[in-house]
Amino acid sequence: MGVFKYATPTSAAGMMEYRWAEQFSEKLGIPLVYVITQWFKYDTKFEPLNDWIYMTAVAKVKGLKNHPGDPIELQLINKDDALKIIDNLLDAVSAKGDLRVRPPMPLHMVLGWSYDKISKDTSKRTAVLDHAVRARLRCPGEKCGHVFFYSLPRKSIHIGHRISQNWNSKNTGVVDVHHPYNLYLSCDTCNTSLSDKYPTEIDELLDDLGTIGDWLMSGLLDEKR
Incomplete structure (x- = not known):
């Protein structure tokens, strides 16, 4: 407007x-x-x-x-x-204590950068991985020893769900599980194990890494892709 x-x-x-x-x-x-x-x-x-x-x-x-x-x-x-x-x-x-409150995301970003859109659109997935490599970000999981994403083949980098799809299937309608704020990157070694760390552990791990939605709202990804 x-x-x-x-x-x-x-x-x-x-x-x-x-x-x-x-x-x-x-x-x-x-x-x-x-x-x-x-x-x-x-x-x-x-x-x-x-x-x-x-x-x-x-x-x-x-x-x-x-x-x-x-x-x-x-x-x-x-x-x-x-x-x-x-x-x-x-x-x-x-809120008491340290709590990260994320600003509302415009609807066109929510729809354009959902899990399905990033998974199916090569240019969007490339933009996400390019940022992780360029910023020298690490996997939030411990099994791999917090490996740098730039050291991994791109097929070994996965998009994880902060609130897992399994949890969401048992709590239908509680959350938009494919929302960009619910998505993050991990390696193939840690991807499954991280899904069990919701809510407190995974949020602490993502404080430094950030979610894909955080990157998008900070202007770190090309939202026009």
């Missing part, structure tokens, strides 16, 4: 509020949400005592500015997206 800029207040407090909103959104990975209200004078016969019309929309913080006086950049979003973002923000601020 549309992107627009909103003038920053001239007061020091107002300037800092907008810069803080940008920094908070950037660091947390979840954008803050603003309710935008516009009103204008419009005579109508239906309400003779009220000649003002109000329009309300929701927008999320987009971008990061350096100068205190720069306008804040906002992007209009629909109600469903706004509620998802608010739910994620509530989860992030209410």
Whole structure:
């Protein structure tokens, strides 16, 4: 939806509020949400005592500015997206301890980089493996001794499911098991054993490696493939 800029207040407090909103959104990975209200004078016969019309929309913080006086950049979003973002923000601020909260992923990425799409599309699989090799990433499993992916034949690198397909088959409808956030790379030696480490062990192992969804949202993969 549309992107627009909103003038920053001239007061020091107002300037800092907008810069803080940008920094908070950037660091947390979840954008803050603003309710935008516009009103204008419009005579109508239906309400003779009220000649003002109000329009309300929701927008999320987009971008990061350096100068205190720069306008804040906002992007209009629909109600469903706004509620998802608010739910994620509530989860992030209410969770105790270290908990990684991932920002909502656009639907075209969810569909375009699902397990089936990566498995069947050679260019997408190549993009994922190229990043793992280029970044000198290691397998999260212990059986192989955390082997570097660049030292493996590409046919020996597998796409694993953080929440296993077996677990999901017994808990139908709980999670989109083929979502990019649920996918990661491992070697053929460790692939099966890692499926048994959900939830805490596998999440700790993936903190450094990241999921395919993390790479995608960080701009490390070419999403247009």
